[in-house]
Amino acid sequence: MSWFELNEEKFHHCCQLILQQSEQLSDGWIWEVVQGSKEGYLRKTALRSVTIDSKSVQKQKGSSLDPEPHTSYHSSVEQQGQEDEQPDCIKDDIDDEDAGICMMTANSSQVLQFEYHILYSCSYSSPVLYFRAFTLEGRSLTLEEVWNSVHPNFRLCLQNSPLDTITQQEHPLLGQPFFVLHPCRTKDFMRPVLQAAQDQHRPVNYVLSWLSVVGPVVGLDVPLKYSTQLHPAASLSSTEPD
Amino acid sequence: MQNLAVQRLTEVVMASDIGAAAVADLKLQFAPFSSALEAGFWHQLTQKKLNDYRLDESPKCIKGYYYNGDPVGLPTRLNLEFSAFDVDGPTPARCSPAAGTLYNTNTLDSFKTIDKKALLEKEAKEIWDAVQSGAAWKDPSSLCRFILLTFADLKKYHFYYWFCFPALCFPDGIKLVQPPSLLQHAFSAKQMAALQEAYDGLCMKEGTSAVPYFLMKYTDDTAQLAPLGDWEAFVTDTKKVTVGVYDPCTLSQHPGWPLRNVLVLLANQWGSRVDTVEVLCFRDRTLQGSRSIQHSIIFQVKLPELPNSSVCPKSVGWEKNKKGAMGPRMVNLSECMDPKRLAASSVDLNLKLMRWRLVPSLDLDKVVSTKCLLLGAGTLGCNVARTLMGWGVRHITFVDNAKISYSNPVRQPLYEFEDCLGGGKSKAMAAVDRLTKIFPGVNAEGYNMSIPMPGHPVNFSQTTLSQAQKDVEQLEKLISEHDVVFLLMDTRESRWLPTVIAASKRKLVVNAALGFDTFVVMRHGLKKPPVTQSVSTAADSSPSCSSASSSSSTPAGSAPSVPGSSLFSNIPGHKLGCYFCNDVVAPGDSTRDRTLDQQCTVSRPGLAMIAGALAVEMMVSILQHSEGGYAVASSSEDRMNEPPTSLGLVPHQVTHRISSGSNVTPGASLIEVQCCSCSPIVLDHYEREGFSFLSKVFNSSHSFLEDLTGLTLLHQETQAAEIWDMSDDESI
Numbered sequence A: 001m002s003w004f005e006l007n008e009e010k011f012h013h014c015c016q017l018i019l020q021q022s023e024q025l026s027d028g029w030i031w032e033v034v035q036g037s038k039e040g041y042l043r044k045t046a047l048r049s050v051t052i053d054s055k056s057v058q059k060q061k062g063s064s065l066d067p068e069p070h071t072s073y074h075s076s077v078e079q080q081g082q083e084d085e086q087p088d089c090i091k092d093d094i095d096d097e098d099a100g101i102c103m104m105t106a107n108s109s110q111v112l113q114f115e116y117h118i119l120y121s122c123s124y125s126s127p128v129l130y131f132r133a134f135t136l137e138g139r140s141l142t143l144e145e146v147w148n149s150v151h152p153n154f155r156l157c158l159q160n161s162p163l164d165t166i167t168q169q170e171h172p173l174l175g176q177p178f179f180v181l182h183p184c185r186t187k188d189f190m191r192p193v194l195q196a197a198q199d200q201h202r203p204v205n206y207v208l209s210w211l212s213v214v215g216p217v218v219g220l221d222v223p224l225k226y227s228t229q230l231h232p233a234a235s236l237s238s239t240e241p242d
Numbered sequence B: 001m002q003n004l005a006v007q008r009l010t011e012v013v014m015a016s017d018i019g020a021a022a023v024a025d026l027k028l029q030f031a032p033f034s035s036a037l038e039a040g041f042w043h044q045l046t047q048k049k050l051n052d053y054r055l056d057e058s059p060k061c062i063k064g065y066y067y068n069g070d071p072v073g074l075p076t077r078l079n080l081e082f083s084a085f086d087v088d089g090p091t092p093a094r095c096s097p098a099a100g101t102l103y104n105t106n107t108l109d110s111f112k113t114i115d116k117k118a119l120l121e122k123e124a125k126e127i128w129d130a131v132q133s134g135a136a137w138k139d140p141s142s143l144c145r146f147i148l149l150t151f152a153d154l155k156k157y158h159f160y161y162w163f164c165f166p167a168l169c170f171p172d173g174i175k176l177v178q179p180p181s182l183l184q185h186a187f188s189a190k191q192m193a194a195l196q197e198a199y200d201g202l203c204m205k206e207g208t209s210a211v212p213y214f215l216m217k218y219t220d221d222t223a224q225l226a227p228l229g230d231w232e233a234f235v236t237d238t239k240k241v242t243v244g245v246y247d248p249c250t251l252s253q254h255p256g257w258p259l260r261n262v263l264v265l266l267a268n269q270w271g272s273r274v275d276t277v278e279v280l281c282f283r284d285r286t287l288q289g290s291r292s293i294q295h296s297i298i299f300q301v302k303l304p305e306l307p308n309s310s311v312c313p314k315s316v317g318w319e320k321n322k323k324g325a326m327g328p329r330m331v332n333l334s335e336c337m338d339p340k341r342l343a344a345s346s347v348d349l350n351l352k353l354m355r356w357r358l359v360p361s362l363d364l365d366k367v368v369s370t371k372c373l374l375l376g377a378g379t380l381g382c383n384v385a386r387t388l389m390g391w392g393v394r395h396i397t398f399v400d401n402a403k404i405s406y407s408n409p410v411r412q413p414l415y416e417f418e419d420c421l422g423g424g425k426s427k428a429m430a431a432v433d434r435l436t437k438i439f440p441g442v443n444a445e446g447y448n449m450s451i452p453m454p455g456h457p458v459n460f461s462q463t464t465l466s467q468a469q470k471d472v473e474q475l476e477k478l479i480s481e482h483d484v485v486f487l488l489m490d491t492r493e494s495r496w497l498p499t500v501i502a503a504s505k506r507k508l509v510v511n512a513a514l515g516f517d518t519f520v521v522m523r524h525g526l527k528k529p530p531v532t533q534s535v536s537t538a539a540d541s542s543p544s545c546s547s548a549s550s551s552s553s554t555p556a557g558s559a560p561s562v563p564g565s566s567l568f569s570n571i572p573g574h575k576l577g578c579y580f581c582n583d584v585v586a587p588g589d590s591t592r593d594r595t596l597d598q599q600c601t602v603s604r605p606g607l608a609m610i611a612g613a614l615a616v617e618m619m620v621s622i623l624q625h626s627e628g629g630y631a632v633a634s635s636s637e638d639r640m641n642e643p644p645t646s647l648g649l650v651p652h653q654v655t656h657r658i659s660s661g662s663n664v665t666p667g668a669s670l671i672e673v674q675c676c677s678c679s680p681i682v683l684d685h686y687e688r689e690g691f692s693f694l695s696k697v698f699n700s701s702h703s704f705l706e707d708l709t710g711l712t713l714l715h716q717e718t719q720a721a722e723i724w725d726m727s728d729d730e731s732i
């Protein structure tokens, strides 16, 4: 049964393969090394334009467990706050009369930045997905806001998913707050995947298979080409017992 | 050179003669950069401000980057992430770097008053110097610069900021000769393939994954690219020169900002000698593994003359705020940076995890919003408080009159050695301090007061009497203000008054008491609202029921009896007894250990932790029951049935004996009609006479209550019961 386990060495090997494929597919995964340490993690950022559903944000605020009203990134709330504290405009000393600027039209959608990290957890012997989402100003979204940025049809199905065990934790390497898909169920859903691969003598990249299951829960796409591109020779043949 | 300047001047005059209206719609317009800050950037700025910069306001070098592979619809961004402060660090693959200058002010006032125009002009001058010296030809990335003005309010975690992307301007703009068109309309597939290959070749040659500016020559089936600096050797035909720019914009009619300064560079050097400049805005995106450059745009401009090459041209570049006005932005990051807020949201999320994972119907709000009054801040009080915190309970109030002694900290997890010094701090106050340290989001209060007890006279003087009255009033007020009262004292008598008050006010009471190696945790029966209460209790409760208790129920571990067979099945919450109603020993436990050391006054250390934890868990289960304190008492037999709450059984009481290894045994007891504490006659007297009745109880010997209710003496019961109220403070 040991091949169901993912040790750190295997994890790094799997990550290397993903990086190679990502490079070919320009999928944006990079290996980030923590300064002054040999530890690192896979990292990817993605931008998404989100239409703000103000009603659902309001509705979510009923529960006292949800942090105070400041939870809301509802634009009107935020702007009100800003108007009070915003330093005065400094129009007088800035001349922006320039015909060369193309006027950008504001639309109702907001661009959100998503950041995904894949780390190895020694305690669970499995990969762990850390993520956060923030506005272009760099303000991290609360979990409720992240859910609200997901299309309502998906939201319900995601919240009932057995994978939605999301908590907030300090990033073990960066010390900044991130959301974490809790790894406690990882082995449960990986076992059949690995078993099937073994039965069919099919090579499998543990981290990639895992990512294709958990990624979509938090809006992270894993292009199909990763798996079609997976060449037996280049892949980690974790199906073969050592 | 002078001739050249004169010549240019005349051309400017000639150009301005052309009708302004006709030219206006043919002028080139650039899409400005939008600043895009990653959460990590602010974290890093905070660290820098705290550890490196401190009060240093001098400009700092930082680094941003932009990307030409965005899908349509995204704004043209200049990104700053946590690595922005590591100027020598790598730029993300396929991204082009931009050098920046950070001005972090120490006050909001200097943020507001700093001369923005001067900052822009200073930066523009540097770009202009690079243009004039020719340095920009060798390092064209120096043309793409930015300024970031910040003020970090680290008390509120408010960050004020304003970006500027300096661009040198031609006084009359840039005339479009041929409007932008998509590359796929201008180039054949073969040409695009050749261009893509040539670009990759150039990147490889330059040792980078993104070349910001390049020169280009092409035929019907070939494309040749060269670095900007190779102009002299590469450009042979000055009639039309093609310049490529790595373009972060996704608009089909406009180039992005990085083109601006390179056009100034070209105009300054070659202005009059080049007829037309063809601009390729190179956009290179990969979607689902498929790469394409066909959405790049291409157009032609007439390079304008710069009026006077020795004077830095006018510059623009301060970013508009979200409202489209010329002004700075503010972002409030307290939620993700204020440790107290982080603690609060993490605690909540942690609890939600329990709901998501294991108990989907768990109503956490009911638990979290419960106001808990802890009477006693000793071993039990400390453990109850910690468990309540674990459940996310925010409102916790302690009542205790003791001071922390040297023997306490090892058993009472809210206190430390230091708390014992100088006579010891008040337990109630020290407990509040510690809770706040453990979790600043808690709303804790402490009351250093004693609870008057039966048989402990308060009538020594007018002062003691009025003090007792004040204490009673305070206790009544506190019980009214809370939802659940925990009785966690170390004397039996001190539980009497709060039991009476809470019964009268219909407040849920959870009682925990310790023996040497056994404990009881129970909920008091919750009486029905006053109108119907007295009649029904009297009719329903029969004394024989309670006396039968110890013999009728099954010992733990034996086969469950037929459901409903026990006299203790289905006792509704309003008929359940209180701590004083009868023996508090569980009905199932008939094998009493008579060899206990009757002299021992200290309980086994692990007991309070178990009992304290169980008391809280019992409260949570009760809260989850749809009927709350009126819930029917679960018995051992109910273990086989569908549990009444998402968290399982809601027993009346649980007892545990460590020495015999017996499990926690649920049991139930009926209300005692003659109870000295919760019987109608006692409540009736309390409600009618108030303190005058209470003071009689305090001042008289036990016989007063005995006479009133006809019950055995409190103190005798204490002797008989296996549960003592044990104090950790008592020395023998």
Ligand SMILES: [Zn+2]
Pocket (backbone or CB within 6 Å): B577, B578, B579, B580, B581, B671, B672, B675, B676, B677, B678, B679
């Ligand atoms: Zn009673």
